Amino acid sequence: MEKNKSVDEFIAKKGNWRKQLEVIRSIMLSTDMQETIKWGVPVYTVDGKNVVGIGAFKSYVGIWFYQGVFLKDHHKKLINAQEGKTKGLRQWRFTLKDEIDQNLVLRYVEEAIQNQKEGKEIKPEKSKALEIPSELSSALTENNTLKQSFEQFTPFKQKEFIEYIATAKREATRLSRVEKIMPMILNGIGLNDKYR
Structure with missing residues (x-):
């Protein structure tokens, strides 16, 4: 995969989290996904569909799987950040570089890519027709x-x-x-x- 210069800039600004983000990014770059920036963060896509995003927050670095609900998660790594609200999205959080098991992360990412290719996705619910007073x-x-x-x-x-x-x-x-x-x-x- 070709590197996106905007992602280089994103990572460069993340000071304390740079090393963790570089490791996670190297895993993403080893796949056939396209690297882009959406909503100000790195996002990795297959055929224009969002598969994985990465970001740095105050207390952790995270990977989010846009359709993570379909991942098997045998190792219990994924969390639903907003239980009851979030339908498909699942996160995997890290604080230390040593916590990132590159082979395991790659297996999750490859499963997410395969799920996307198979068309597994939760579509947003259509809003109900508005009742006009x-x-x-x-x-x-x-x-x-x-x-x-x-x-x-x-x-x-x-x-x-x-x-x-x-x-x-x-x-x-x-x-x-x-x-x-x-x-x-x-x-x-x-x-x-x-x-x-």
Whole structure:
């Protein structure tokens, strides 16, 4: 595999963790994965699909397997960093260079590559259709321009408007919130754009 200069720069900035990252990187480079930077960290891909990422944190260096849930993990090395939330991702953490068993790490990485080639992956769940509060629904039905403007927003921004109205307990408050956001919607301004 060809080295990516951005990964060289990433590792050079990691001071205390440089040696550990270099060992882990050498394992990744011994495979047929492509080395790249995504979200500011080294990521290793097969056919454009993320297989493994590496990074350095305050108290450890980590490898994360994007579809690690499918790894056999006979040696009990992998953890789910957010139990109940994280579906596919699994991490393997190291603090000392001597903890990195290169042959064992390579076996896990090769299994992850094979799983990716076989198409084993957890796809993100599709979000449920948003239930538009009746006060907003009425306003959109009565004003076609407002409806068209609302539909131009991303689902995320639509959800912000919907939740803003739906969280009001009183009908009078919901109606006043609809009045407040109508000019924003017509002007293409998201509810929280001023904070972004």
